[in-house]
Amino acid sequence: MPKPDLREQPSSQGQAAPAEAASSAGRPAKPGRPAKPARHPDSLKGTILKVVLLGLVDAFAVYVLMMLFLSQSWAALAVSSLVVLAINWIYLRKGGLPAKYLAPGVLFLLVFQVLVVVFSGYIAFTNYGDGHNSTKDDAISAIQLTAQKRVPDSPAYKASVLTKDNEFYLLFTDPAGRAQLGSSEDPLAEAPDAGKDSTGKANSLPGYQTLKFQEIVANQQEILKITVPVSDDPADGTLRTADGSTAYQFKPALKYDAATDTFVDTETGTEYRDNGKGAFADPNGEALATGWKIDVGMDNFVRAFTDPSLRGPLVGVILWTFTFSIASVALTFVMGLFLAMTFNREDLRGKKAYRILMILPYAFPAFLSGLVWSGILNPEFGWLNQTLLGGANIGWLTDPVLAKISVLVVNVWLGFPYMFLVCTGALQSLPSEIDEAARMDGASAWRVFRSIKLPLLLVSVAPLLISSFAFNFNNFNVIYMLTGGGPRFADTDRDIGSTDILITLVYKVAFGQGTGRDYGLASALAIIIFIIVATISAISFKQTKALEDVN
Amino acid sequence: MSVGTFASSKETTFDGGPSPLAQKRRPFGVWFKDKGWRHVVGIITTIFAVFPLLYVLSAALDSNGTLVGSNGLFSRFDTGNFVALFSDPTRPFGRWFVNTLVVGTVTSAATVFLGAMAAYAFSRMRFKGRRMGLLTLLLLQMFPQLLAVVAIFLLLSGISQVIPALGLGSQLGLIMVYLGGALGVNTYLMYGFFNTVPQSLDEAAKIDGASHVQIFFGIILRLVTPILAVVGLLAFIGISSEFVIASVVLTDPDSQTLAVGLYSYVAQQRSENWGVFAAGAVIAAIPVMALFLFLQKYIVSGLTAGSVKG
Numbered sequence: 001m002p003k004p005d006l007r008e009q010p011s012s013q014g015q016a017a018p019a020e021a022a023s024s025a026g027r028p029a030k031p032g033r034p035a036k037p038a039r040h041p042d043s044l045k046g047t048i049l050k051v052v053l054l055g056l057v058d059a060f061a062v063y064v065l066m067m068l069f070l071s072q073s074w075a076a077l078a079v080s081s082l083v084v085l086a087i088n089w090i091y092l093r094k095g096g097l098p099a100k101y102l103a104p105g106v107l108f109l110l111v112f113q114v115l116v117v118v119f120s121g122y123i124a125f126t127n128y129g130d131g132h133n134s135t136k137d138d139a140i141s142a143i144q145l146t147a148q149k150r151v152p153d154s155p156a157y158k159a160s161v162l163t164k165d166n167e168f169y170l171l172f173t174d175p176a177g178r179a180q181l182g183s184s185e186d187p188l189a190e191a192p193d194a195g196k197d198s199t200g201k202a203n204s205l206p207g208y209q210t211l212k213f214q215e216i217v218a219n220q221q222e223i224l225k226i227t228v229p230v231s232d233d234p235a236d237g238t239l240r241t242a243d244g245s246t247a248y249q250f251k252p253a254l255k256y257d258a259a260t261d262t263f264v265d266t267e268t269g270t271e272y273r274d275n276g277k278g279a280f281a282d283p284n285g286e287a288l289a290t291g292w293k294i295d296v297g298m299d300n301f302v303r304a305f306t307d308p309s310l311r312g313p314l315v316g317v318i319l320w321t322f323t324f325s326i327a328s329v330a331l332t333f334v335m336g337l338f339l340a341m342t343f344n345r346e347d348l349r350g351k352k353a354y355r356i357l358m359i360l361p362y363a364f365p366a367f368l369s370g371l372v373w374s375g376i377l378n379p380e381f382g383w384l385n386q387t388l389l390g391g392a393n394i395g396w397l398t399d400p401v402l403a404k405i406s407v408l409v410v411n412v413w414l415g416f417p418y419m420f421l422v423c424t425g426a427l428q429s430l431p432s433e434i435d436e437a438a439r440m441d442g443a444s445a446w447r448v449f450r451s452i453k454l455p456l457l458l459v460s461v462a463p464l465l466i467s468s469f470a471f472n473f474n475n476f477n478v479i480y481m482l483t484g485g486g487p488r489f490a491d492t493d494r495d496i497g498s499t500d501i502l503i504t505l506v507y508k509v510a511f512g513q514g515t516g517r518d519y520g521l522a523s524a525l526a527i528i529i530f531i532i533v534a535t536i537s538a539i540s541f542k543q544t545k546a547l548e549d550v551n
Numbered sequence: 552m553s554v555g556t557f558a559s560s561k562e563t564t565f566d567g568g569p570s571p572l573a574q575k576r577r578p579f580g581v582w583f584k585d586k587g588w589r590h591v592v593g594i595i596t597t598i599f600a601v602f603p604l605l606y607v608l609s610a611a612l613d614s615n616g617t618l619v620g621s622n623g624l625f626s627r628f629d630t631g632n633f634v635a636l637f638s639d640p641t642r643p644f645g646r647w648f649v650n651t652l653v654v655g656t657v658t659s660a661a662t663v664f665l666g667a668m669a670a671y672a673f674s675r676m677r678f679k680g681r682r683m684g685l686l687t688l689l690l691l692q693m694f695p696q697l698l699a700v701v702a703i704f705l706l707l708s709g710i711s712q713v714i715p716a717l718g719l720g721s722q723l724g725l726i727m728v729y730l731g732g733a734l735g736v737n738t739y740l741m742y743g744f745f746n747t748v749p750q751s752l753d754e755a756a757k758i759d760g761a762s763h764v765q766i767f768f769g770i771i772l773r774l775v776t777p778i779l780a781v782v783g784l785l786a787f788i789g790i791s792s793e794f795v796i797a798s799v800v801l802t803d804p805d806s807q808t809l810a811v812g813l814y815s816y817v818a819q820q821r822s823e824n825w826g827v828f829a830a831g832a833v834i835a836a837i838p839v840m841a842l843f844l845f846l847q848k849y850i851v852s853g854l855t856a857g858s859v860k861g
């Protein structure tokens with residue numbers, strides 16, 4: 001490898017690898033300078049450090065690869081192995097210095113920013129969500145477990161509730177007096193060591209604690225959920241208790257026939273077939289709640305714009321998202337610019353105090369601002385209605401129009417200090433000669449501002465306005481914390497409201513309470529946001545030539 | 552900033568502005584037209600800016616506790632809310648505070664480090680794809696991670712099947728996710744600053760036998776400390792306010808951050824818990840605001856260089 005010529009431009013630096021730092025010891029001394037002995041106190045230390053760090057990374061990588069192997073995730077294993085190899089190649093080879101500095105950040109960037117967006121793109125074309133979150137095989141056994149009915153005239157088992165390591169177990173005594181133990185995870189097993197009370201009911205087992213009546217009441221919810229499989233085959237049914245003292249045998253109400261790939265209702269004889277949409281459905285189209293994940297193509301996008309409970313609200317949400325982000329940028333900019341011009345006077349007394357007090361909202365954590373304002377504006381108990389307006393009942397957060405105005409006011413509160421700071425900086429960097437020259441020519445102050453200062457100012461702040469727009473387009477916190485998207489639209493049963501913007505809608509569709517989670521639809525909406533933001537920033541950046549200074 | 556000061560003071564001289572003595576003799580009308588209205592604007596804006604903060608402070612100090620009770624501003628002073636805040640085992644505020652500090656500090660330190668390494672490479676080395684890389688980073692700023700929150704959730708739930716310590720519910724997992732945004736937001740800002748450090752310094756050090764690692768840690772990083780502080784602080788502020796991803800990843804109350812925890816305080820019963828929430832808000836906000844005001848000057852210069860809060 002050629003030694004870097006020291007007078008050359010930085011391009012040569014790209015070829016020096018850390019391990020080679022020592023090699024420059026052999027370089028010829030520069031003429032005209034006393035030859036100094038080259039010192040490399042860190043080169044050995046550096047090499048050792050590098051080996052240790054890489055070793056730690058590799059040790060961790062081997063652990064991850066082993067876990068992936070054990071869980072039989074072959075695709076992930078293959079990709080991870082390639083990544084580990086690439087990391088080692090980057091740091092062990094000579095040269096390729098830029099990669100050594102870029103690799104750690106780029107790795108995180110690729111996984112948690114680029115990969116997740118690609119993954120979103122994939123999810124948008126599936127029906128992933130509640131009831132559709134696994135494979136078909138999982139769905140079949142889940143249906144057998146959940147759709148259960150008590151076996152008619154089946155005997156009653158006596159039951160006690162035991163606990164061990166925070167897990168609940170049921171100890172049964174069958175009509176013949178045999179004791180058996182099981183939990184939701186562990187199928188029924190004989191428990192010959194069980195202690196019995198005077199009625200012959202097994203009520204204790206060494207190593208387990210028996211729950212007292214009060215404890216059973218306190219843990220009612222969990223105890224009701226315990227379903228003890230009779231055997232490893234889900235078709236054999238389960239044992240359950242409703243009161244913690246007696247249990248009955250339940251069997252699947254739906255029987256799966258692997259040959260025809262259908263479920264048959266054991267009572268009515270109704271057949272449920274694979275409906276091609278990731279679920280079993282009866283001839284009337286009524287589907288079972290548990291389904292599986294399949295690719296649905298454009299279905300989520302089509303649904304978003306055709307489903308009557310979604311189409312109207314979604315159009316409203318998209319329009320409001322644009323209104324909100326444009327109005328936010330415009331209002332904060334106008335206010336910030338006005339303030340910047342007002343206080344752009346060196347001889348104004350108290351200027352510093354005003355400035356510090358006015359940027360306080362910007363320093364206040366954004367998520368708290370929404371919550372605090374929601375208290376002030378609360379229609380029933382809030383300060384604005386109760387104290388300032390003397391007990392008025394104005395729906396600042398519950399009326400569709402007022403709620404939108406409130407959201408904008410709060411967002412202006414949050415955002416004007418930023419624009420104030422930015423505009424102050426931009427104004428002060430304008431050369432003062434402009435002002436003088438224009439005044440000499442007889443231009444009014446307004447004319448100077450409109451025709452000279454504003455255009456110059458816009459050149460420098462335009463990129464910031466664009467990023468401010470992109471930020472507000474996804475300004476989740478202020479909306480979610482202030483109104484939660486509400487008030488809800490009347491024409492839909494979904495949780496969508498007048499102040500919802502696209503990103504809050506994504507969050508509510510994917511993780512909202514009440515309605516089931518629909519990851520597919522949420523990802524489709526996220527992809528729509530992605531496309532909108534990409535289009536807008538592409539156009540606007542082209543126009544502002546902001547990219548020119550990237551040489 | 553200094554340029555501006557110079558410019559505007561020159562302007563005053565040019566206008567032949569009245570001397571302080573003359574100013575005192577000016578009639579009120581002239582004073583108002585020149586400066587007085589600026590004070591009116593300043594006072595109104597200050598009230599608008601500061602009122603919500605005073606309101607939450609007053610609510611925090613009034614142990615009456617409900618939303619209605621907080622309406623009489625500063626009618627009572629006691630610390631009942633703060634005591635209640637730290638004594639609720641189902642809502643461990645102390646833990647949230649520590650969690651936020653830990654997640655915020657680790658993430659912002661790592662963000663600064665990763666960003667600085669990348670900026671060093673972009674600023675000091677020439678390689679294939681450099682321009683493309685810078686452009687890509689600039690564009691990536693437009694797409695915040697929260698857009699992919701669903702995919703992040705599913706990816707982490709996949710990871711928890713294999714390595715539970717890095718998956719859902721783990722702060723380490725959350726930190727990893729945040730680090731995904733480390734380069735996109737900050738590298739460009741740092742790159743600009745790194746370019747202001749003269750190349751001749753590197754070259755001189757090289758002649759003295761310094762390796763690229765020594766140049767990076769010994770020279771560059773020391774000269775750009777202000778921007779490192781700004782980037783670290785902005786990252787910390789952003790992360791301590793981050794709600795979407797944290798709320799999805801951290802489900803156990805003991806591991807949650809302030810944003811997620813304090814939201815749960817008022818999500819269900821906004822009016823009953825108001826006083827305690829306000830106390831929590833005050834404690835949560837004070838460190839961030841103090842840091843912000845302390846480093847105000849640097850932040851402002853960082854802002855005008857093109858970064859956006861959040």
